[in-house]
Amino acid sequence: MHEALLYEPLDHARVRCGVCARRCVVAPGGCGICGTRMNRDGRLFTLIYDRVSAVHLDPIEKKPLYHFHPGTAVLSLGSFGCSFKCPGCQNGELSRRAPVEDDPALRVLTPAAAVDAALHVEAAGLCWTYNDPAIWLEHTLEGARLAKAHGLYTAYVTNGTATRAHLDLIGPYLDAYRVDIKAFSPAAYRTVAGFADVAALLDGTAYAKARWGMHVECVTNVTPTINDADAELAGIAGWIVDALGPDTPWHVTRFHPYEGFAHLPATPLATLERAYALGRAAGLRYVYVGNVADDPRQETHCPACDAVGIRRSGYRAVSDLRDGACPQCGGVIAGVWG
Ligand code: SF4
Numbered sequence: 001m002h003e004a005l006l007y008e009p010l011d012h013a014r015v016r017c018g019v020c021a022r023r024c025v026v027a028p029g030g031c032g033i034c035g036t037r038m039n040r041d042g043r044l045f046t047l048i049y050d051r052v053s054a055v056h057l058d059p060i061e062k063k064p065l066y067h068f069h070p071g072t073a074v075l076s077l078g079s080f081g082c083s084f085k086c087p088g089c090q091n092g093e094l095s096r097r098a099p100v101e102d103d104p105a106l107r108v109l110t111p112a113a114a115v116d117a118a119l120h121v122e123a124a125g126l127c128w129t130y131n132d133p134a135i136w137l138e139h140t141l142e143g144a145r146l147a148k149a150h151g152l153y154t155a156y157v158t159n160g161t162a163t164r165a166h167l168d169l170i171g172p173y174l175d176a177y178r179v180d181i182k183a184f185s186p187a188a189y190r191t192v193a194g195f196a197d198v199a200a201l202l203d204g205t206a207y208a209k210a211r212w213g214m215h216v217e218c219v220t221n222v223t224p225t226i227n228d229a230d231a232e233l234a235g236i237a238g239w240i241v242d243a244l245g246p247d248t249p250w251h252v253t254r255f256h257p258y259e260g261f262a263h264l265p266a267t268p269l270a271t272l273e274r275a276y277a278l279g280r281a282a283g284l285r286y287v288y289v290g291n292v293a294d295d296p297r298q299e300t301h302c303p304a305c306d307a308v309g310i311r312r313s314g315y316r317a318v319s320d321l322r323d324g325a326c327p328q329c330g331g332v333i334a335g336v337w338g
Pocket of ligand 1 (some may be wrong): 034
């Protein structure tokens with residue numbers, strides 16, 4: 001086992017984990033809510049330091065990241081466990097699995113081996129995704145340092161629970177923060193994720209951008225009856241404009257019924273159109289409709305002249321931008337274009 005970062009000792013050999021917003025107090029012999037951090041005699045250890053569940057070479061558009069090195073391939077890594085308890089999680093077999101110490105059934109991939117693999121397959125970057133990277137800091141920090149040293153970009157696909165202390169460690173080495181904003185009210189967040197401290201999530205996301213200059217894109221999976229009210233969607237959009245700026249891409253994606261949310265319908269297209277309109281009305285310049293095949297709202301338009309700068313079909317992107325500028329009027333399209 002690998003000793004954890006960012007924990008503090010408490011009385012009676014308990015410890016408090018400071019990696020994510022749960023800030024679990026863990027008694028000897030116990031694990032935190034994510035199931036991946038174990039207290040051994042007053043010291044906290046991670047069970048997943050070099051344990052991976054999935055390794056894939058993906059288009060960066062799949063994350064989705066639309067304004068960040070479009071058309072490149074990223075090596076995507078996942079592990080096990082999660083700080084959230086989402087009833088409709090699409091990766092439940094990974095996120096709900098509680099690893100055991102030195103589990104021989106789990107594949108080993110050290111951070112250095114992950115970077116070697118990314119270079120071997122000529123990926124442009126390394127991304128931590130599938131389960132939540134906020135609970136995998138010991139791996140992501142080492143991997144991100146090495147990735148940057150080898151000229152790769154780095155990205156989190158995250159539920160946004162990383163604490164400021166976590167972000168201060170990874171910040172110098174993390175380029176992109178693709179974060180879920182699952183709802184705006186604590187009640188809706190509790191329903192969709194089993195976590196209601198919305199302020200902590202929003203604070204971490206704003207801090208990732210303001211303190212560390214990460215490229216941030218937000219995703220809201222619009223789920224019927226849970227977060228599809230105007231107040232929820234307009235609240236998210238307004239917060240993005242105010243805290244992250246109007247150039248921040250917001251992806252409103254179609255929910256598909258699954259597991260604990262199998263009783264809910266898929267998101268009607270009309271609801272996604274309403275979410276899109278609310279985002280635009282709030283002042284967001286780049287709102288995208290996701291999980292809908294070939295929807296025209298997956299294209300990137302110039303906010304000045306409305307010309308199409310990037311066309312997308314599925315996960316394929318074709319960019320006509322010229323050094324990040326509109327091909328028609330030369331106006332700046334915000335992003336990290338590489
Ligand atoms: S990473 Fe988060 S959920 Fe896991 S033990 Fe630490 S505070 Fe708890």
